[in-house]
Amino acid sequence: MRTIYNKIRWVSGNVIMVQAEGVGFGELAMVAVPGGSSLAEVIKIEDNRIFLQVFGGSSGISTGSEIQFLGHGLKVAFSENLLGRIFNGIGEPRDKGPRFTDNLIEITGEPVNPAKRVIPHKMIHTDIPMIDLFNSLVESQKISIFTSAGEPYNALLSRVALQAQVDIILLGGMGVRFDDYLFLKNALEEGGALTRSILFIHTAAEPVAECLMVPDLCLTVAEAFALEGKNVLVLLTDMTNFCDALKEVAISMEQVPANRGYPGDLYSQLAARYEKAVDFEEAGSVTILSVTTMPGNDVTHPVPDNTGYITEGQYYLNNGRIEPFGSLSRLKQLVNKDSREDHRAIMDGMVHLYADYQETLEKKAMGFRMSAWDNKLLDYGTAFERGLLDLRVNIPLAAALDRSWQILSACFEPQETGLSSELIDKFWPGDDEKSKIDQDRA
Amino acid sequence: MITDGIIYGINKNMITVEFGGDIRQNEVAHVIIGDQRLKSEVVRIRENLADLQVFEDTRGLKKGDKVEFSGELLTVQLGPGLLGQLFDGLQNPLHKLAEQYGQFLKRGKAVAALSAEQLWRFSPAVKPGAVVRAGEALGTVPEAIFEHQIMVPFNFTGIYEVAEIADGAEYRVNDKIAVLRDDKGNLRPLSMNFFWPVRKAVNIYQERLSPVEPLISQIRIIDTMFPVAKGGTFCIPGPFGAGKTVLQQLTSRNAQVDIVIIAACGERAGEVVETIRQFPRITDPLTGRSLMERTMIVGNTSSMPVAARESSVYTAVTMAEYYRQMGLDVLLLADSTSRWAQAMRERSGRLEEIPGEEAFPAYLESIIASFYERAGLVRLRDGRTGSVTIGGTVSPAGGNFDEPVTQATLKVVGAFHGLSRERSDARHYPAIDPLTSWSRYQSFIGSEQREMIIKLLSRANEIEQMMKVVGEEGTSITDFIIYLKGLFFDGVYLQQNGFDPVDGATSKERQSHVFELLEKIIGGYFAFDNKDEARAFFQKLRLSFLSLNSAVWDSDDFSRYENQVAGLIRESCQQEEDAINITNRQAFMEQDFDSTFIRARSTRTLKDGIPLHHDDDYRGEDADDLQ
Numbered sequence A: 001m002r003t004i005y006n007k008i009r010w011v012s013g014n015v016i017m018v019q020a021e022g023v024g025f026g027e028l029a030m031v032a033v034p035g036g037s038s039l040a041e042v043i044k045i046e047d048n049r050i051f052l053q054v055f056g057g058s059s060g061i062s063t064g065s066e067i068q069f070l071g072h073g074l075k076v077a078f079s080e081n082l083l084g085r086i087f088n089g090i091g092e093p094r095d096k097g098p099r100f101t102d103n104l105i106e107i108t109g110e111p112v113n114p115a116k117r118v119i120p121h122k123m124i125h126t127d128i129p130m131i132d133l134f135n136s137l138v139e140s141q142k143i144s145i146f147t148s149a150g151e152p153y154n155a156l157l158s159r160v161a162l163q164a165q166v167d168i169i170l171l172g173g174m175g176v177r178f179d180d181y182l183f184l185k186n187a188l189e190e191g192g193a194l195t196r197s198i199l200f201i202h203t204a205a206e207p208v209a210e211c212l213m214v215p216d217l218c219l220t221v222a223e224a225f226a227l228e229g230k231n232v233l234v235l236l237t238d239m240t241n242f243c244d245a246l247k248e249v250a251i252s253m254e255q256v257p258a259n260r261g262y263p264g265d266l267y268s269q270l271a272a273r274y275e276k277a278v279d280f281e282e283a284g285s286v287t288i289l290s291v292t293t294m295p296g297n298d299v300t301h302p303v304p305d306n307t308g309y310i311t312e313g314q315y316y317l318n319n320g321r322i323e324p325f326g327s328l329s330r331l332k333q334l335v336n337k338d339s340r341e342d343h344r345a346i347m348d349g350m351v352h353l354y355a356d357y358q359e360t361l362e363k364k365a366m367g368f369r370m371s372a373w374d375n376k377l378l379d380y381g382t383a384f385e386r387g388l389l390d391l392r393v394n395i396p397l398a399a400a401l402d403r404s405w406q407i408l409s410a411c412f413e414p415q416e417t418g419l420s421s422e423l424i425d426k427f428w429p430g431d432d433e434k435s436k437i438d439q440d441r442a
Numbered sequence B: 001m002i003t004d005g006i007i008y009g010i011n012k013n014m015i016t017v018e019f020g021g022d023i024r025q026n027e028v029a030h031v032i033i034g035d036q037r038l039k040s041e042v043v044r045i046r047e048n049l050a051d052l053q054v055f056e057d058t059r060g061l062k063k064g065d066k067v068e069f070s071g072e073l074l075t076v077q078l079g080p081g082l083l084g085q086l087f088d089g090l091q092n093p094l095h096k097l098a099e100q101y102g103q104f105l106k107r108g109k110a111v112a113a114l115s116a117e118q119l120w121r122f123s124p125a126v127k128p129g130a131v132v133r134a135g136e137a138l139g140t141v142p143e144a145i146f147e148h149q150i151m152v153p154f155n156f157t158g159i160y161e162v163a164e165i166a167d168g169a170e171y172r173v174n175d176k177i178a179v180l181r182d183d184k185g186n187l188r189p190l191s192m193n194f195f196w197p198v199r200k201a202v203n204i205y206q207e208r209l210s211p212v213e214p215l216i217s218q219i220r221i222i223d224t225m226f227p228v229a230k231g232g233t234f235c236i237p238g239p240f241g242a243g244k245t246v247l248q249q250l251t252s253r254n255a256q257v258d259i260v261i262i263a264a265c266g267e268r269a270g271e272v273v274e275t276i277r278q279f280p281r282i283t284d285p286l287t288g289r290s291l292m293e294r295t296m297i298v299g300n301t302s303s304m305p306v307a308a309r310e311s312s313v314y315t316a317v318t319m320a321e322y323y324r325q326m327g328l329d330v331l332l333l334a335d336s337t338s339r340w341a342q343a344m345r346e347r348s349g350r351l352e353e354i355p356g357e358e359a360f361p362a363y364l365e366s367i368i369a370s371f372y373e374r375a376g377l378v379r380l381r382d383g384r385t386g387s388v389t390i391g392g393t394v395s396p397a398g399g400n401f402d403e404p405v406t407q408a409t410l411k412v413v414g415a416f417h418g419l420s421r422e423r424s425d426a427r428h429y430p431a432i433d434p435l436t437s438w439s440r441y442q443s444f445i446g447s448e449q450r451e452m453i454i455k456l457l458s459r460a461n462e463i464e465q466m467m468k469v470v471g472e473e474g475t476s477i478t479d480f481i482i483y484l485k486g487l488f489f490d491g492v493y494l495q496q497n498g499f500d501p502v503d504g505a506t507s508k509e510r511q512s513h514v515f516e517l518l519e520k521i522i523g524g525y526f527a528f529d530n531k532d533e534a535r536a537f538f539q540k541l542r543l544s545f546l547s548l549n550s551a552v553w554d555s556d557d558f559s560r561y562e563n564q565v566a567g568l569i570r571e572s573c574q575q576e577e578d579a580i581n582i583t584n585r586q587a588f589m590e591q592d593f594d595s596t597f598i599r600a601r602s603t604r605t606l607k608d609g610i611p612l613h614h615d616d617d618y619r620g621e622d623a624d625d626l627q
């Protein structure tokens, strides 16, 4: 039996300090709190003063509350039995299923040796042209949806999850509203994917600090499956809540904040999680698609800013659509060279012209006379938005490329598109195809 | 005698250790936990307590755990066999770690940087009786395409006499290859490798020279407009996704230097993977050998231990200095120096030092300055020269250059390649902003030509801004043509498709050739009846030029497209006068040039305290232009 301590000397925020001996850094403890007990983790040791982060929050903790150290760090059960199961933020069943106690794996945070990684090469098809055509998602990529409250980001997450050909889906919820949780769960269920999914859900009603373990739980399980050869997709929503919980801990520990209250190690904390995305040389892969809500829709806010520096791109979800500007898949060049020969050229060309269209719109708004060229751009912009940008459009990549050529040929002369003559010779639609789009437009 | 200590406190990767006996600042110590030995470094000593940064995960450490001090500073191993390797921030070879320990980086595992088994064919360069000093060659071994010099260790002070020297035969790095006798008659046996403390600059050369020779990166906007010199320094600040890493990857591939060292510091592991998987398969056109043979990577990526990230840039620069000592030109690319600075910030925070701006330590500036100072072109004692060029990316918080790391870096570097969000959003790559970037170094084009381009671009930019207010109809055709010329030059010359096999790298020869062609256009006088006609002409010209850009140099296609371009110019250009005069006349007839120029260059990011390096050089010539 391990010693029970009951001399809490210090309580600040969710951090408590107790005097104890023989405790390891990162070790877990159970702390008695009103009406039960809460998990806590050792975050600092100073002589025999042990500082713990209490996941259930410190509210109601008495200086005489009992603390029992567990002698190990955070562990998570791992087996096929996890599939179809739903847990809370600290890994306890949220559904009515059994609790697992065997085959526990410790969360070590050991990084993958870069020498053992391979270059990602497999495109994940989503049938969303703004992703497949303009910013292809790649297996083992880590990428975030930059968005703001009220946008349909969870719908986008579940749509990608259902469309992607992956073996296992891990869904981590941090501070999600209960109805969002139900929405995500139902979407997976209706799509027939729940049986290959594992959910770790921390809802907004639960103690804030309990969301801190969600990414580690999801990613540790995902990694274990990947090592067994599975391709795993990890969905994390919303990482901003995770960062805010980190901020709270830092403030309780009186750390000097680096930027708007966030600790200086925010980047490293996020990187430790996102870098779990991997394509193993002789095994499976982990792909991470996360949600980052931007406070005040400000991308320079420390959370999206640090995220953008770590992830391999971001999708800006704004006004219900994925913005062509700013959105970026850094891995797209690894897959769009082998998809179809016109893919890259169309991707660049279409966006260039759409940028020109935006300028024309500005000019128009200011009341300037529209030149013949401006009018072509205006036509083009409308067709682009309707045919490709609209998030309801659900077509495979090849169809999206064909549609791009139709839009171009309906609006421009070949040389105005800036596309090479070889591609134009090959792909420029003939008159019959052109009349088809004219009909569509009519 | 080795000093011992025990752990008193643990704060993430910073531990406080109670010790007896003597210890040194920055000495290496090991925390003993079970059968693991966790490497750490003393960073502060206060009475009987020392603070150590641990280069590993500290999970499970307890008060009372044993710590062994080594008495040695943090060093790297120097000798043949470094080239082509991938190291972590402490110089552990990652491929060997993978062979021995598998997929993950297990804590406490270390492997020597140089293989102890590999045989090297040694050719002696000195005879017994010869007099040698630190950094002088005792012999050579072939390594990749180089004659790797086996040198007298850099920490040997004074003069030595060669007592014994090995014959030309094969040896391992730890075999004895020479014995030196010092002035007191003591004998010092030497092998082919030695250790050097990473935080100490190697300075055993004759003299430091000022960097003048351009370092050709084969990136047009850099070589032509904002060049880097061998032995110089440059920085690439930019918001995320603006293209810093791609720019460094392209440079590491195409730069015309002997050796490239990539310090992947606290960024994505995937980016290192691209390099280590691709380079071995790419042939370096200069040598005909695999690119990997001239490359070394120090990869301490973002999820690897933070303290080792802090030391990784020093590991990299020390290896660069080692090869410079052999008379080679070494380019060190660090991506990203901000992560290094953040690692210092984390350390400083755990030491509870008084924070400076954005919680960075107050000594940030001096540390950045002394890092870049380790670059340099030097004359060695035998008269040859060698160079270390350092280029670092900076990842400013919020993409705002007005932050401590960018500002501290701008004060010390010789060239500034500022990436702009607008350009990268518009996919204008490389997204180096020509209106804010600068370089103190010489380009292969004359400074008046460089100035002409800057003038054209800033004037075109002004016209563009103006057009947003007054519209196209409120813009004169003369101005409109200047605007189109600026757009054209930017589109076909400054922008470069990094992923195109031909356009991706432009040799200096080709750059000069194409630039001459462009001068004709920029300087040409075009009389168009209306703006649509002008726009159509430049659209057509642009297409031909882009085809020219992707045609192989000196090929039939190249001549064909060049003739096409020349034909277009002949058709529409009324006069081809001296380019510079024409541009000046067109662009600045009604403008007070001085104000246009200076304003364009100072309004964006050039803040107080950053020298406007060009201005002094240029002002004299500006005066002439105005007449």
Ligand SMILES: Nc1ncnc2c1ncn2[C@@H]1O[C@H](COP(=O)(O)OP(=O)(O)O)[C@@H](O)[C@H]1O
Pocket: A309, A328, A329, A330, A331, A332, A333, B238, B239, B240, B241, B242, B243, B244, B245, B246, B247, B429, B430, B496, B497, B498, B499
């Ligand atoms: N020179 C270039 N040519 C084409 N695409 C580029 C270029 N530079 C950057 N990109 C695109 O932008 C993405 C981000 O570039 P990267 O260098 O990773 O940005 P940073 O390091 O500044 O965050 C790349 O994945 C690529 O898609």
Ligand SMILES: [Mg+2]
Pocket: B244, B245, B246, B267, B335
């Ligand atoms: Mg980068």
